[in-house]
Amino acid sequence: MNALIFSALSGVAMMFAGIWLRTNNSIRSLAILLSLVNIVVTFLELRGVHIVQVNTAGMLAFDSFALLFILIAQVSTLVFFLLSSRDMEKVGRNYPDYFALIFFILAGVAISAAFQSLLLLFLGIEIMSIPLYILAGADKRNLKSNEASLKYFLMGSFSTGLMLMGIALLYGATGTFNLQGYVYDLANIPVLLIAGLMLLLFAMSFKVSAAPFHFWTPDVYDGSPSVFTSYMATVVKAAAFIAFMRLFAESFGAIKTEWKVLVGIITAATLFIGNITAVFQQSVKRMLAYSSIAQAGFMMMAIYALNSDAKEGLLLYAAAYSLATIGIFAVLVKMKDQTFDGFNGFARQQPLVAATLVIFLLSLAGIPLTAGFLSKFMMLRATIVEGNIWLVVFAVLMAAVSVYYYFRLIQAMYFRESNQTLALDITPGFRYTLVGVAAVTIILGVFPNVLTYWLYF
Amino acid sequence: MPINYYIFLSLALFTIGIIGVLTRRNVIIVFMCIELMLNAVNLLLVAFSKMHHLAAGAANSTAGIEGQLFVFFIMVVAAAEVSVGLAIIVMLYRNTRSVDINFLNRLKH
Numbered sequence: 001m002n003a004l005i006f007s008a009l010s011g012v013a014m015m016f017a018g019i020w021l022r023t024n025n026s027i028r029s030l031a032i033l034l035s036l037v038n039i040v041v042t043f044l045e046l047r048g049v050h051i052v053q054v055n056t057a058g059m060l061a062f063d064s065f066a067l068l069f070i071l072i073a074q075v076s077t078l079v080f081f082l083l084s085s086r087d088m089e090k091v092g093r094n095y096p097d098y099f100a101l102i103f104f105i106l107a108g109v110a111i112s113a114a115f116q117s118l119l120l121l122f123l124g125i126e127i128m129s130i131p132l133y134i135l136a137g138a139d140k141r142n143l144k145s146n147e148a149s150l151k152y153f154l155m156g157s158f159s160t161g162l163m164l165m166g167i168a169l170l171y172g173a174t175g176t177f178n179l180q181g182y183v184y185d186l187a188n189i190p191v192l193l194i195a196g197l198m199l200l201l202f203a204m205s206f207k208v209s210a211a212p213f214h215f216w217t218p219d220v221y222d223g224s225p226s227v228f229t230s231y232m233a234t235v236v237k238a239a240a241f242i243a244f245m246r247l248f249a250e251s252f253g254a255i256k257t258e259w260k261v262l263v264g265i266i267t268a269a270t271l272f273i274g275n276i277t278a279v280f281q282q283s284v285k286r287m288l289a290y291s292s293i294a295q296a297g298f299m300m301m302a303i304y305a306l307n308s309d310a311k312e313g314l315l316l317y318a319a320a321y322s323l324a325t326i327g328i329f330a331v332l333v334k335m336k337d338q339t340f341d342g343f344n345g346f347a348r349q350q351p352l353v354a355a356t357l358v359i360f361l362l363s364l365a366g367i368p369l370t371a372g373f374l375s376k377f378m379m380l381r382a383t384i385v386e387g388n389i390w391l392v393v394f395a396v397l398m399a400a401v402s403v404y405y406y407f408r409l410i411q412a413m414y415f416r417e418s419n420q421t422l423a424l425d426i427t428p429g430f431r432y433t434l435v436g437v438a439a440v441t442i443i444l445g446v447f448p449n450v451l452t453y454w455l456y457f
Numbered sequence: 458m459p460i461n462y463y464i465f466l467s468l469a470l471f472t473i474g475i476i477g478v479l480t481r482r483n484v485i486i487v488f489m490c491i492e493l494m495l496n497a498v499n500l501l502l503v504a505f506s507k508m509h510h511l512a513a514g515a516a517n518s519t520a521g522i523e524g525q526l527f528v529f530f531i532m533v534v535a536a537a538e539v540s541v542g543l544a545i546i547v548m549l550y551r552n553t554r555s556v557d558i559n560f561l562n563r564l565k566h
Contacts, residue, residue: 119527126534133541137548146549147560153542154487158478160538161494164531165471168498172464172505175512177523 001054001062003042003070004110010034011103018096028085031099035078038106042071046454058178059117066114068315068454069242073109073235076322077102080235082433083330084227091138091225098138098228101131105236112243116250118167118177121243125163125207128236129156136224136232148223155216159206166199179251189255197252197259201266204247207240210300211269214293218277221289226338229285230329233292238318241299245314249306256306263304264391271297271398278405283339284332287405288325291364294402295321298379301395305382312452313378319451320371320444324360327437330430331357334423343409345418352431353423354413356438363441365406366399371444463504470497484546484556488539495535499528 014031021027041051046067081099088098105128112124133156137149167177173193174182202213209217221229252259274294281287299317302310331353335342347354363372376399380392444451470493477490506524513520550556 119523119530123530123534126538130537130541133545137545140548141552143552146545146552149545150484150549150560153538153545154478154484154491157491157538157542158494161471161474161491161498164495164498165501167527168467168501168505171502171524171527172460172508175505175509175521177527 001056001060002045002051003038003062003067003074004060004107004114005052005054006038006041007074007103007106007110010038011100011107014096014100014103017099018094021096024089024095027096027099028081031085032078032081034103035074035081038103039071039074039078042067042074046071059120060111060114061116062114064455065246065311065315066110066242068451069113069239069318070106070110071454072315072319072322072451073106073113073239076235076319076326077106077231079323079433079437080231080326080330083326083430083437084230084333087227087330087333091227092140094138098135101135102231104131105231109235109239112239113246115243115246116179118170118179121247122160122164122167124243125240126160128239129160129207132156132228132232132236135228136220138228139225142225144223145225148220151216151223152220155206155220159203159213162199162206163203166196166201166203169193169196169199172196179247182251182254184254186255189258194258197255198262200247201259201262204240204244205266208237208244208296208299209293210266210296211273211293212266214270214273214296217293218286218289221292222283222286226285226329226333229289230326230333233288233329234322234325237292237296238299238322241296241302241314241318244303245306245311248303249311253306260304263300264388267297267300267304268391268394270294270300271395275398275401279401281405284335284343284409285338287340287409288328288332291402291405292325294398295364297398298376298395301379301383301391304388304391305379305386307382307385309378309382309385312448312455313375313382315455316371316378316444316448316451317375320363320375320441323437323441324363324372327360327434328357328364330434331423334426336420336422336424340408340412341416342422343412344416344422346413346422348417349422350426353426353434356434357413358410359438359441361406361410363445365403369442369445371441371448374445374448460504460508463501467497467501467504470494470500482558484549484558487558488542488546492535492539495531499531502528502531 108127115121133153139145173190206213278290302314363370366376474490474494502524506521509521
């Protein structure tokens, strides 16, 4: 609960910071400080120290799964601030407001990680989405940004409509919004319940951009200002997955046979479309958008399996994927030319940054010794335990395809030449933060227990 | 009145909303259709709330109240969404002098 309260208060503080703080440097420092405070508060809560006690009447459950994910989201946000906050200045004039909106998104993330009632699921998803609509359109004079914002907004509210209809039908069938309140008579499952379940499944697939509902993703990610795409594609998507996982594990786990096949098909389709389309992209940003769809396919396997492996794996996946993608985007924002050719000869000019990029790309592709490998491994193991070997074989094949487009970037950086200066101001601080994030990626890949340990103690 | 009537009515409204979102070209009308979808849900929630209230009988006088509470939250969130959405539409209009949704297809290249 403290995580939620403090991130909301931080958002309000950032809004007022725009009045009192004159320079962008002080605003940035305040945001980083508040982000650190949030991390400390969440960590204390994870250790059982509550600064404020609030009775949520059973509507929110801050268990170790929720708190650990909130911690991952907050650390990713801190990394995002450290790497990319300087580039936010270029987007528009409302610098403190961007930070405020990001803190409000974190409040939404806290709700959607911990909800125990469908009402809170709805509120959490909306609190995450509405600031994002604004951030997507932050570059007001840029038509592409306008389009992205409008498209995201229309798709987002359309899927909210579907989700609400699903919730209403579930309420009609069961008379409660409480996740724990669903009792099933397995021989006789009401039609309303199945209809509601399907609508919720579709709406959540929209939010996480799983396959038949992914069509908005590339356009929105491509059109939004790159700094915010980075946040949109990582923390928010992972939070939507955590909400998806909690919803299906806690309320529909008992009637798994009803939806298992459908989720399996969605998973396979997401893996296929994401990976195959990513191969044909020329712009690195668009490639990353399709790669985020492909990674969503892997995360869908956790929803398919729903066992304890899947739970651990999803958290590790959220951390690995968020850190790697935020790192790649942070470098991409600084590039002059954002196509694959724009990276030609990058390793010669920025050897250290190129090396960290390689680690991030290896992690996304799932090469051993990186966090990406272990998280993919856990997803596959969870699915095997669940008994679907074909999905696993297909996922491994698709992971092999993904190596192609990730390595294409490595090839451009190391084996092609270019004489122009490629990147704008890369400061030493930026470099060291990138190295730190890359080190975390490796540490999580070798000792995943550093993270998953907290799930049980 | 049986609950089925309410279910059919709100599903009809909801479907009209979906069809409107998928077929209309004017962003404002698409937007109104989304609101129609949300209001169909509100109607359904209120109907279900009454149904659960009647089913619980006199013993439990607060049964079904959460459905009506949910409606208030939908209204508040819809208002927040409208304010952001209209701001986006105004921003778009300032740049293009049009509110036609075909504009969105330009992103695909």
